[in-house]
Amino acid sequence: MTSPSDPPTERETPVVTQRRAWLSLVITGLIIGTAFIAGYVGLQRDPAPSRLPIAVVGEQLAATATGGFGDAVAVTPVTSVDSGAALVHDGDAVAVLSAAAPDSLRLDYAGASGFSESGAARQLVAGLLALSLILLSAASAFTTKALGAWLGPIGIALAVLTLTTIGNATSGATIGVDLLPSRAQAISAKLPPGAAVRAVNNFGHFGGSHTLVPLTVLATWFLTGLGFVLLRQRTAQRRPLTAEAGRLLPLPAGP
Secondary structure, three states: OOOOOOOOOOOHHHHHHHHHHHHHHHHHHHHHHHHHHHHHHHHHOOOOOOOEEEEEEOHHHHHHHHHHHHHHEEEEEEOOHHHHHHHHHOOOOOEEEEEEEOOEEEEEEOHHHOOOHHHHHHHOOHHHHHHHHHHHHHHHHHHHHHHHHHHOHHHHHHHHHHHHHHHHHOOOOOOOHHHOOHHHHHHHOOOHHHHHHHHHHHHHHOOOOOOHHHHHHHHHHHHHHHHHHHHHHHHHHHHHHHHHHHHHOOOOOOO
């Protein structure tokens, strides 16, 4: 028998350690699974337009559309169909609404506003596609490595939660960004998956308009992650040297 003050035996210690390890994995898995369900099912369960950018020809029709659509549509008044088509071509609007006749309306829209893999495959330039995918992979990899190096397993779980679960759910690859809730729209372009979708989509379908911004976002994530990884490595290398120097310092002489 052992008294309460006796230290745990070699057989007892691994059991407690294994239980803690399994408990940590289960809790982490539940958190990520819950976030995954909330992200994909919650955000994409009932998509509805939110500030959908539409160019409307004529001040009177634009005022009517603003009052009729409310917050579902962001109306941009234009003077002609050609002016609206230019906005659609640059990706600043998804459609042009005009009065074809006194009793009918005409809607010209951009089918590429919803990401299409077949359309992208026909139109994308291989160089930019490769650059976008490389930056996306590098940004995700180095951000995950940086968070893992500084925060341990919690950092890796945070990276999976942010980049994979939330990032993919709000990227606009399956559901158009304009159909996501306003909070999801606010973070979509700031995360690597959303930035990559915009870079590929803008260059493939909108002549490269506004492509520099998402590429900059991807490069920022990549360089920031790389910087924190290098900083962590440098800090880890300094610690043994500092400890060794402390052991080699002579003790002060007594009186």
